[in-house]
Every structure is written in C-alpha cells, then in structure tokens.
Amino acid sequence: MQTQTLERLESNVRTYSRSFPVVFTQAKNARLTDEDGREYIDFLAGAGTLNYGHNNPHLKQALLDYLESDGIVHGLDFWTAAKRDYLETLEALILKPRGLEYKVHLPGPTGTNAVEAAIRLARVATGRHTIVSFTNGFHGVTMGALAATGNRKFREATGGIPLQGSAFMPYDGYLGKDVDSLDYFEKLLGDNSSGLDLPAAVIVETVQGEGGINVAGLEWLKRLEGICRDNDMLLIVDDIQAGCGRTGKFFSFEHAGITPDIVTNSKSLSGFGLPFAHVLMRPELDKWKPGQYNGTFRGFNLAFATAAAAMRQYWRDDTFERDVQRKGRVVEDRFKKIAAWINERGTPASERGRGLMRGIDVGSGELADKITAKAFEKGLVIETSGQASEVVKCLCPLTIPDEDLLQGLDILEDSVKEVVA
Amino acid sequence: MQTQTLERLESNVRTYSRSFPVVFTQAKNARLTDEDGREYIDFLAGAGTLNYGHNNPHLKQALLDYLESDGIVHGLDFWTAAKRDYLETLEALILKPRGLEYKVHLPGPTGTNAVEAAIRLARVATGRHTIVSFTNGFHGVTMGALAATGNRKFREATGGIPLQGSAFMPYDGYLGKDVDSLDYFEKLLGDNSSGLDLPAAVIVETVQGEGGINVAGLEWLKRLEGICRDNDMLLIVDDIQAGCGRTGKFFSFEHAGITPDIVTNSKSLSGFGLPFAHVLMRPELDKWKPGQYNGTFRGFNLAFATAAAAMRQYWRDDTFERDVQRKGRVVEDRFKKIAAWINERGTPASERGRGLMRGIDVGSGELADKITAKAFEKGLVIETSGQASEVVKCLCPLTIPDEDLLQGLDILEDSVKEVVA
Amino acid sequence: MQTQTLERLESNVRTYSRSFPVVFTQAKNARLTDEDGREYIDFLAGAGTLNYGHNNPHLKQALLDYLESDGIVHGLDFWTAAKRDYLETLEALILKPRGLEYKVHLPGPTGTNAVEAAIRLARVATGRHTIVSFTNGFHGVTMGALAATGNRKFREATGGIPLQGSAFMPYDGYLGKDVDSLDYFEKLLGDNSSGLDLPAAVIVETVQGEGGINVAGLEWLKRLEGICRDNDMLLIVDDIQAGCGRTGKFFSFEHAGITPDIVTNSKSLSGFGLPFAHVLMRPELDKWKPGQYNGTFRGFNLAFATAAAAMRQYWRDDTFERDVQRKGRVVEDRFKKIAAWINERGTPASERGRGLMRGIDVGSGELADKITAKAFEKGLVIETSGQASEVVKCLCPLTIPDEDLLQGLDILEDSVKEVVA
Amino acid sequence: MQTQTLERLESNVRTYSRSFPVVFTQAKNARLTDEDGREYIDFLAGAGTLNYGHNNPHLKQALLDYLESDGIVHGLDFWTAAKRDYLETLEALILKPRGLEYKVHLPGPTGTNAVEAAIRLARVATGRHTIVSFTNGFHGVTMGALAATGNRKFREATGGIPLQGSAFMPYDGYLGKDVDSLDYFEKLLGDNSSGLDLPAAVIVETVQGEGGINVAGLEWLKRLEGICRDNDMLLIVDDIQAGCGRTGKFFSFEHAGITPDIVTNSKSLSGFGLPFAHVLMRPELDKWKPGQYNGTFRGFNLAFATAAAAMRQYWRDDTFERDVQRKGRVVEDRFKKIAAWINERGTPASERGRGLMRGIDVGSGELADKITAKAFEKGLVIETSGQASEVVKCLCPLTIPDEDLLQGLDILEDSVKEVVA
Secondary structure, eight states, X not given: OOOHHHHHHBOTTOOHHHHXXXXXEEEEBTEXXXXXXXXXXXXXXXXXXXXXXXXXXXXXXXXXXXXXTTBOSOOTTOOBXXXXXXXXXXXXXXXXXXXXXXXXXOOSSSHHHHHHHHHHHHHHHHSOOOEEEETTOOOOSSHHHHTXXXXXXXXXXXXXXXXXXXXXXXXXXXXXXXXXXXXXXXHHHHOTTSSOOOOSEEEEOSEETTTTSEEOOHXXXXXXXXXXXXXXXXXXXXXXXXXXXXXXXXXXXXGXXXXXXXXXXXXXXXSSSOOOOEEEEOGGGOOOOTTSSOOTTSSOHHHHHHHHHHHHHHSSSSHHHHHHHXXXXXXXXXXXXXXXXXXXXXXXXXXXXXXXXXXXXXXXHHHHHHHHHHHHHTTEEOEEESTTSOXXXXXXXXXXXXXXXXXXXXXXXXXXXXXXX | OOOHXXXXXXXXXXXXXXXXXXXXXEEEBTEEXXXXXXXXXXXXXXXHTOTTOBTOHHHHHHHHHHHHTTBOSOOTXXXXXXXXXXXXXXXXXXXXXXXXXXXXXXOSSSHHHHHHHHHHHHHHHHSOOOEEEETTXXXXXXXXXXXXXXXXXXXXXXXXXXXXSEEEEOXXXXXXXXXXXXXXXXXXXXXXXXXXXXXXXXXXXXXXXXXXXXXXXXXXXXXXXXXXXXXXXXXEEEOTTXXXXXXXXXXXXXXXXXXXXXXXXXXGGSSSSOOOOEEEEOGGGOOOOTTSSOOTTSSOHHHHHHHHHHHHHHSSSSHHHHHHHHHHHHHHHHHHHHHHHHHHTTOXXXXXXXXXXXXXXXXXXXXXXXXXXXXXXXXXXXXXXXXXXXXXXXXXXXXXXXXXXXXXXXXXXXXXXXXXX | OOOHHHHHHBOTTOOHHHHSOSOEEEEEBTEEEETTSOEEEESSHHHHTXXXXXXXXXXXXXXXXXXXXXXXXXXXXOOBHHHHHHHHHIIIIIIGGGTOOOEEEOOSSSHHHHHHHHHHHHHHHHSOOOEEEETTOOOOSSHHHHTTOOOHHHHGGGTTOOXXXXXXXXXXXXXXXXXXXXXXXXXXXXXXXXXXXXXXXXXXXXXXXXXXSEXXXXXXXHHHHHHXXXXXXXXXXXXXXXXXXXXXXXXXXXXXXXXXSEEEEOGXXXXXXXOOOEEEEOGGGOOOOTTSSOXXXXXXXXXXXXXXXXXHHHSSSSHHHHHHHHHHHHHHHHHHHHHHHHHHTTOOOEEEEETTEEEEEOSOHHHXXXXXXXXXXXXXXXXXXXXXXXXXXXXXXXXOOHHHHHHHHHHHHHHHHHHHO | OOOHXXXXXXXXXXXXXXXXXXXXXXXXXXXXXXXXXXXXXXXXXHHHTOTTOBTOHHHHHHHHXXXXXXXXXXXXXOOBHHHHHHHHHIIIIIIGGGTOOOEEEOXXXXXXXXXXXXXXXXXXXXXXOOEEEETXXXXXXXXXXXXXXXXXXXXXXXXXXXXXXXXXXXXXXXXOTTOOHHHXXXXXXXXXXXXXXXXXXXXXXXXXXXXXXXXXXXXXXXXXXXXXXXXXXXXXXXXXXXXXXXXXXXXXGGGGTOOOSEEEEOGGGSXXXXXXXXXXXXGGGOOOOTTSSOOTTSSOHHHHHHHHHHHHHHXXXXXXXXXXXXXXXXXXXXXXXXXXXXXXXXXXXXXXXXXXXXXXXXXXXXXXXXXXXHHHHTTEEOEEESTXXXXXXXXXXXXXXXXXXXXXXXXXXXXXHXXXX
C-alpha cells in the first residue's frame, strides 16, 4: 500500500489513518477491505454514520436509479420531487406514527451545521442567549456549535477566541450515582445571582457518543424536559449520533417518552454515508425569515433518495428496531462479561450503553488504545471515546450479520485478554 | 405539481422555491426540467456549484463505476484509494503546473466549514485574532464564518450574539473609482490607535459572488498580497464560488499572479454537485494537531471520485479554460449591450464580471427581481445578487452549449426589454 | 425636605434613596442626620466603605492637614510624597507583619476597576482566558468585572452583549452542608471534556457581601488555594468588601492562612469614604508594561493621606482587630437570638457571618424588606443582600460605640418582632 | 528625593513617573513643586482634570467648609443636600442657559465608568449592539469602554479576550483634507452587506485628546448629528477631556450647535481633582431600572461640593469662557510660530486644537519626547499624545496666570529650538 503521497499531502489534522494506517478500497455492510485484500469487521461504522451498513444494497439501488434518471443532484433549496418524497415519507413513516408534529429545516449537510441552525433558532425564538450544554457533550466544531462542545482539544484550537453563549451543567451521573445532577441545574436556574443567565435552550444527547457512551437515565431526561417547560427554555435533542435507530428506536428520546422542541439529525440520516442533516422543530418555533440561514449544499438530493429508501426499508414496522434491540442485548451481555473479566484482574472496568451504542470503560486511554490496536491487528476496526479516550465503544452497523457481530466480539474479547493479561 | 406538502413541511427559511415555485425533476448540463415537463435553461447552476453542468456524463460514469465497485462511500478521514487518487491528481494536474505547493485539509464538506477551518488555522498559526474581511464579502453562515460575512440578513439572525474576531475593509472600488481602498487599510494598519488590531489574516474573494459580482482589480489584489507580506498577515483567498474555472482559470487568483497562504474551495470542487470542500495551505502553516478539527463527513469519497474525474477531463491542458474565457466574452458583450440599452432608457445600468461570473447592475433589487421573474416565465433560471439584490447575475455551467447560452441570453434580453420598456 | 429636584433630575437608576427617602446632611461615626435633624444609626456604612465611621476625626485631621499644605490632590500617577508614604506604610504596617510580599498597582479608584485590572493581569500572566468565579459572587459592573458577577439584574442590563471569559462554580455550601463544592470544581478541572477551559485564575470573596453574607469555610479556602497551585491557576481574593478589618483581620483571607497571588482592595481602603483602590500582586506576576492600564484618577492623593492615617491609627497593633472581633461576637449572639426567635414563629431563619460582616437570612426578600423598612422608621439604616434580598445584613462601622451598636441591635430586634409577630 | 521604595513597591505599569522622575509635594494653580523645592509650570494639569488649577482656593474653601460641617462624605447613592445642590446648580447654571434638558446618572466616579454606563444605556434603549467609535478615539480601559478605544497598547493588554460590540470609523480628516470621512460611514450604513451592523450609537470626542489633539470640524459634527438622527442611532459625546470649559465652552459640542442624546463628563467635573463623573441623557432615554448599574463611589459628595462651587465661580456668566478663548488664541499663535520654525528646519510640523486644548504635531514620537524631556529640564511639565506620541500637547489650567502661560510657552519654544537645531 502506497501511503507516502497521503502522508505528504494531507494535513496533520488527519486522525483515523493514524489508528488504522491502511488504505481502504471497498466495503460491504459490516466489512471493510484494504488495498492488500485484507478484510476487517467494522465496529466503527463512520462513528454512527453507517447504521445500515456500507453500500447497503437497497439504498444503493435507490441511488443508482436516481442517478440513471438524471434526477436533480444539486439544486440549492429548489423544490424537487426527491425532496417532496423525503418530507412526505418522513412524515408518514417516522413522525406521524410517533405522534410528532415538526417542520423540517434543511441546513448544510453536516451535523455541526444542524446544531448551529438549531441553536440560532432557539435564540431567535426566545430572545435569550445562553444555551445549556452538558459535561462531555459533543455538538460539532464550527464556532457556534463548538461553544456547546466540552472537549478542550477542540476548544483550545480556536486560536484564542473565547467561545460564547453556552453554559455547562453536569450530565446525568456526573456528580456520582446518588446525586441527581439536575438538582444543581435547577438550583442555579432559581437563583438570581447564580451566574447562570436564563437560558434560551438546553441541548442534550440522550447517550453521549464522543463523550464516552454516557447514558442519560430515562427519568433524568423526563425531569429535564419538565425543567425546560417550567423555565420556558427550549429542549433540543441532538440526535445526530444516537438517532436513526442506533439506540433501538428511530429517535433516541423515544425511550424516555419526551418531546423535544427541536431535534437535530445527521450521520445515518441519509443511510448511505452521504452528507445530510435536518433540523426538526415544533411548527410554532419556525421563526426563520426566507433565506436567513443558507448554505450551498442544503438539501442534498441524492441523500433525499437514499434517506427515503432507508425509511421505507427499515421503518415501515418495528421489525428492524426489535432486531437492533436484540443485537444490543448480545453486545451488552458480552461487554458485561468482558468488563467483569477485566475487573477480576484488578482493573476497574464497566459496561454501559443503550441499544447498539455501547462501550466498555477500562479506566484509561492508554489501556483502551492498546486494546483497540490489538483488535485492529486481528481484523476489527473499533475506536475509543470519552474525555481520556478511556471507553472502547461499539457502533457497528445495525444491519451487521450475527456471525460478523459475534466474530467482532470474539476478536475484542481476545484482544482484551491479550492486553490485560 | 403538488407543492402543498412542501409548503407545509419545509421551514419558512426556504428561499429559491419562492423565486422558482415549481418542482424540478431532472437536469442535464444547462437544462432543468420540472414535473410538468417544462424545460428551463439554467444560468444559476447551483450558485456556482455546477460548473461542469448537471449530471455531467464523464463524472456520472466515474461515480457509477465507483458505486458499482462498492468503493468506500463514507470513512470519516480514513485513508482510501479514492482519497489518494484525489490528492495525487490535484497535485499533478492543478498544483504543480501552477507552481503551487500546498497541503490539503479536508474539513466538513461545505464552504462555511472550509472557511471556519481556514480562519482558525490563521489564528492558531499567527497567535492573533482579527480576520480582515471586505465590504459585501460572503463566507458562510456558521458562527465563525458569519463573523467575516457582511450581509445583515444573516448577521441579524444570530439571536443577538455579537459576531467577533473580524474587521471589515472597503473592497476594491468601494470608495469610488479614483480611490484605492487599500490606502485606508494600510493607514489603519500603520496607526497604533486606529482601532484595528493587528490582523491574523485577510480573507478575500477575487470576485464577490453573493456581494454583487464585484471584481477586484488585478493590481489591487497584487497590492493586497504585498500588504499581507509586509504586515505579517496571512492571505486567504476564498475561492469557493470563483474557483474551479469560473473566472477562466482554475483558481481565480491566477489572473493576478498572487500566491495565497491559504485557499478555500468547495461548490464545484466535486464537479457533480456533491458536498465537498478542502482547504489548501502552505505546508509550514500546517499547525493542526491530529484530530483538532473534525467532522463526520470530512473527505467524502464519492466526491473524491468525481473531483478527480473532473480534473482529468477538464484540466489536463488549457482547452477548457480557453473555452470558458471565450464564452465569458460572449456574455460580457451581450451584458454590455443590455446594460447600454437600459442606460438609454434612463436607468443607470452596468456590466461587470470576470470569465463566466458576470452580472448586470440595474440599480435596484425591485427592477432586478422583475427581470428575473420575467425570465423565469420565459424559461430561464437566473438569480440576483448584491446588497440590495440589484445585480442580475449569470453563473451558467461552464460547459453550457453555445446554443443554450445564446438562447438564455436572448431570453434575458427579451425580459429586460419587456420589463424596462 | 425638598426632594422634587432630586426625583426629577436624577436617573431612575437610583436605589438607596428609595429605601431611605430622606435627604441626609451630616454624619459622625455610626450616626447619620437628615435635613429635618433626625438621627439614624448606620448599620450600612457605605456597604462596607466606612469601616472607620463617618468623618473619622483622625483621618479628617490628616485630610485637612494635607489640604492646608496644598499637597498634590491630583497628579495622574505622578510620584508624590503622599504616595510614597502610603506605599511605605502599607509595607511596614500591613504587609511585612503578615509575611506578605506584594507589588501595588493603583488603578482607577473603584472596586470594579481593581477587579478589571486583576483579571486582566491574570490573563496576561497565564496566557489563558477563563476566570472562575462563584455563585452569588459580586465583583463590579463594568464589562470585564461583570462577567465574573453572578447577579442577573446587572447581567441583563448589558443591552444584549453576552459576558465572556468567566465560568461559575458553586460556592462553599452551595450544594448543601454535606457536599464539598470544590469536588465538583476539581472534577471539571480534571476532565478534558467538561466544558471548563483551563482557567487563568479563580476570583473569590472569603465572605460574599452582596451575595448574602455567605461565608466560605477556612478549610474550603485552604483547599481552594491548593487546587489553584495544583492546576497552575492564580488565586485572586477580592477583598473589596470583606477587607480592611471587616472580618476581624486586615485581610479577610488571614483567617484561612492562605496567600493569594492577587488581592483587590477598595471601599474602606481610604478609610474616609474617598474613592480609592489598589491591586496587590506577587512581584513576579507584575507583567504590566508601562502605561498599559491607565485611568485619570489612579492613585488619588487625598486617599493616600487618609489611608496612611488609618493604618497608623488602627493597624499598629492588634488592639483594633480584637475589638472588632469582640463586637462581631456581640452581633453574632444577638443575630442568633433573633433568628431563633423567628424560627420559633415558624419562619426558617438563620444567622451567619464573620467578624462584623453578619446577616440574618429570613428566607424571603419580602420579609427582609419589611424588617428593614420598619427599622428605618425606628431610626436604623440597615439593608438586605442575597440573590432574593433575603438577608438582613449588618455592616456597621467597626468603630461604632457600644451604645450605638446595642441600640441598633435593639431597634432591629424590635422591628423583627413587630413585623414577624 | 527618595524614590527607591516607589520603584520597588509600585507596579511596572506606572508611566508619568518615568517622564517626570521626581517626587512632587505641593501644587498651586499652574505650578507644581517637587521635594527639593523646585517649581514647574504645569501644562499637563492632570491630563485635563485640573481646568481650574491645583488647589483652587474657591473650591478648596468649599471643600473645607463641607468637611468642617461633617457633611456626608460617602453615602452610596443616598440623597444628600450636597447632591441636591449639585443637580440644581447644574440645571440652573449649565443646562438651562444652553437650552439642554437632561437627566443625570451618577455612576462610579471615573470616566471609563461613565462611558460604560453610557454605552450600556444606548444598547438597552435601542435594542442594538454596535457602538461606532472613531479612529484614535480614547474612551477608557475597562472592558466595555476599551472596545471603543482605538489604542493597541491597551487593546493588546486584555490577555487575549477580543473586544466586542464596537466598529471604528475614520475621524474627521482621517482620509485626507479633501475627503469627508462621513461619506464612508454613510455608505456603510446604507449598504445591507457592508459588515457594519446597524449601530445603537455613535460615541465621539469633538477634540480627541489622547488621540493627538485631532479636531472635528463643526460642519462634520453637525453632519454626524444628522446621520445619527436619520439612522435612529444615539449620539454620545464623550466630553470627559474636552468638556468643562477646555475648548472655550462648558460643553465642547456647543461650538457645533449640536445636541447629543447622551453626554459623559468626568476629569474636571469636580473641579478640584476629585474622582467624579456623570452621564447626562435625554429624559426619555432613561431606561434604567432601579439599581441596575451600581458602584460604591457613585455620587461622591465632596465632589458635589467642589463641582457646585466651580459652577458658581466660573459659569455664572461668560467672563470665564471668554478668558479661556483669549488664552487659547495666545497658545495657538505661539504654537503656530513654533511649528513654522520647525517646518523651516525641514521637519514637517503643524499646530492644531480648539480653546486651550492644543498641540504641535512634530511628526515623530522620538522628537516629541526629546522636546518634552528638554522642557522638563527647564521646568515645564508637558506631555505628548497621538498614536505615535508625535504631538506635544498643552492642557494647562484654564486659570493659568498669563505670566505662567507665557513663561511655559517660552520654555517650550526654547526646548524646541535646542532639540531641533
């Protein structure tokens, strides 16, 4: 594999090619192939972008059909037949069955863009500035979204511009198991000189992906919704990583029975790895004036085609989500077993997650890195997350065949045993 | 055409569907077709995103081949064969022949993301904050890029958060024909109490697309480069709209013989309307640490495939750019004639532009809107730009057949005559 | 008393004249006289500015002597004999006996100015932005200081500009009696994605005056100092209200045995109610360049004269501070008794404070206001503080005669009994 | 003279003691005396703070009387007889005769505090953010005021926090003699994508003191007022240095016949060098809520006493202002002569100013420093201003005896001749 030109021409900012220093050429569902023909099982799946696997045949067919018909590929925010089909399908298969009524904003096709749009709308709609985010939250790296992102690696790379407009609260469990971290938030809200200005909105991930597979309890989410209602703050669920079925429901917040005012989706929304994002908002919040938020690639038509196909294929009934839940339990069980094994060797470790968004916290980034490096040697692509990269996380395709899932889990278990032993 | 669901479900923010309230279904090179089968000549071309036309057959074939091979569609910033081919082709066909040496940063696949990355890099590399932008400049709407964007429509939609880190200078010609606006900039730089903090960088479009097809003189650009060198500021050329051949050269700054420190490209970079962007930087400026700027869709592999195909098809020699220049003169001549005709009727009007990025300033947005509305009735999609939407602009595909170009110009001329008469 | 011109000409922003709507004409130690000749005992004392009483005869004599000699009244930051005497006296009577070595910055003569200078120095010295402040902290209302002030009344009056550069932590006791609030701070510091950028400094009041007479425990302060050292953050003690003997020591932080990197003093620093402030800093932190922070009234010479006289009169030995401590116990005992009495009537109330900075928390601003209004009727000037104005606070002159102190306490007790009964 | 303790204990930030490294002890009208008994003529006068001279006997008597009566020295914003007298005298002797109707805000007793309050009020009253300031403007160094101050020395000392909420326009004459710099401002205002957000207010000095004795033309000021009215922006005149008679009228804007919406005064407002400031505002702009802007030393009662005495002594009729104008012409004539003499030696030099606020621009800070250093040797205290300290400026007491004025001018002329020769 020739990598010199890549090393010479690509910016130092590159990151995954450091963990996985091979040149990939092909991929199918949960398997990647490199230029030497070696196959890997993929437990990363585009960090949650490939919920339906690489080159999903149903979506691929929809894409090829669209291309062959010379459908509109790029049309700014033109009305197109593909956009109409996308919106109608979203309404019919996703929103209505869940009792949700939202309008759809199609910003630039990335998660950070959706977050910027959501935050800005919340400010415009409420006339207030502050967006409450949570410890270990990740919402993107453009300046507006970065202000709500906790990670110092990104925050320190602004070249010295302080990030403004956000305040961080402790996420569920941050203050220990016996403390409801919302007590602190509520105290600050009710205190006229707490230093917390009355917020426009709260932005929350129900499960924090980049932050370390931290799982918000369902009661905690329900209480958070109540606090938002009581204090006239909007509730934004950033469902970019946890959405589109990852946790076993289309929207991750369905588990908690809450109704956000604003929702952001991206990553697996197109289903095929195509850049795509939308913002859902309660209709009465749609305070945008025409053209007030724009972007060249807003409403990517190829993504409309694949996204609509994905909804038709996987979300007509609950077959798919039940299957995801079943696989989630498989991973959960194995991860618990692995964590227990590590614990027995004197290293504290624990499993956590929801659906197929799961991790093993092994306590240190050093150990987690050793495990994932060993797994890669053995043919498994798997990454870490968390503030110190201390969590080995599984974000395999939801469509992964059971044999691949089990093989991947076996590799991970073997890797742990070799590294920890 | 059924548009009710679109009107009901899409946010008020939608804009082009107000000027062109039809549902488009197909497109080929410079022609769009709506659901009723009506054809339109496209002088908008994705606001400069479709320099090679809709569904360009060469690029389409490359895309289909890639899809059929089950190539990697999404891989975060994995090394892939497609990425390597893109970087090598860019170096061989674009950079080397022009004597340019750059490293490539692949941020999220949108222009605003490239601008955010470029600005941040400039700050990190210089340790200073201020980015100098120009009157009527447009660089995107995420918070970091928006600070450098002049348009109040966007700036006022932040929900009250002031934009920080930029200072605006008068663009070439802004102070009148006889004043070199850089005199003012240079005076502020040399004055210790001018209120202008020493800038990290200057960001400039050589031709301002959204700002009204304002054309910077080549001497002015050369002088600007000199001022940057003299004051240790980086020169960023935002070539998102004017690049990729639009002005008759691959990079719009080639006309001026300048070498920016940082370049942003997007829009027509993929060639096929796929979301894609890169930042080029002098190698010694590459101060990024691994992973310090990320994004799920950075380095979109389908776009690597089409972008490389576009370079091979159009940029192996100067045939294409000479053809663009020729068509540019055709538009220029006709626009001058139309402007003269309007002038004769007592309404001040003038032509301006470079290559196939051209406009007629008709003095008021009201008049420009009437003209473009009339043109749409007659089958031409054309839009306005400028601070008051007073410029009717032509951004037709560079690949437009001569007959379509002439027909489009005829429609425009007829529309002007009907409206102004 | 004629108040119409005052009402007509003075801005609505006026506040104390609403609680005490009389025209005062004279004052002596702890007694105020209004234009009708009515006398009041003063438990407000300029919100801690008149620790040595109104028109203290020792300081008054020093002031008259200085004026009669035609000493320099205003000299920008000229060297004057008065400044030299001030600095030498400060060193000899205050710093050296306490084992402190500081350089002295004389900014504009107000507390907020001292805080702005202190914060800025911390940023310059560390190269970091964030200043950690605490819930219910008050540090001034100019924009730099306001960012570290918790109170929404002031924060919301910026006309929409978000305050930047600070982060708020829970003050001692904020999370309940059994929780050490520094656990939370330390967790955020040690977490790379907590959303807390590494701070330049911590700014803290050892007793929060405006915030409600909240008293930081001595162990908590000691631990805070340790956290600062461990994390390379500067410790700024804002001793503007609690300093100059108010808590029974010259510096309020002496009780905890800590050594701040930077100290701000103002309010009672001149001793006579003259505008005056200084910033003390460890010598190696003095990174200021000549003239980099200025202000017309920096180093007010009349204040040098009275401040030096105050140090000579009250701080040559420990007689004064022991007397303050004694009086503090008198107030403490009475306040406890009053609080207990209120408690017995079913309204939760409690006493808190240190030295002669003491309050009774009566649970609601409404009740506290009734008590202070009643006390004013009876001839006692006393105010509330706290986020909901729920704390009746005593900041009487430290020099108050015992008979005035007891009479004031009697009035307060009577007022409470009339109001609560 | 012993200066070691001063050098050791005072922060490096000290500045005037570097130009004038002596210890001053006494002062009377326009004369300073150092510890060795040497006398100096004072052309600095507290940078415009001592318009009525050092230890003015009329004001001194008022101060002594007040002190002897044990009047209120410090009372937060209590109503006092002294405050009432101040407000009534201001109305009777200053506002009414000039046809002005203003309410008075008494913020903290410094210029920067008054500017912070003025700016904030403008934002609150208009609901907009941007404050337009001018090149070389100086308005103070606390963070809110600093944003409107042009000087990099101060702006760079924020420790990296970008200043926000202001935009700088070219002051009168900045673009050359033949260009009305307001053309540029007006063009930006009328351009929807100029990058200038619609401003809340304009803040302007009619003569820029720190900026280099730059004098705004009366027509320019009149036009500026018109632009403010036309664009619904508030006009703030910062009259801190140029007010209180310095230009030959009480308010410097009287010359132009304009009526600002908001006025800031400080420096010579107390008349005796006591810290003092107020903000005047049109009554309908008084949007402050009670206590929304506070400060311990707001409304300094000793300053009320001296300020009222100063108004009674100097502003009952036009005798004083005519005398100032006469002296202004004396300085103007001599400065023109000196400038001409320098010009003849081949160094470009020019005189400028209004009333007794005058300077000679000698083209370089190096030369200006030599001149002022030489003058100090000869017994004249005089300072420079301007972006490169290139202007030797005269801000002598308005009450300076003619013989002192002439002697000072002689010393300056001699110094110039020695240095330039």
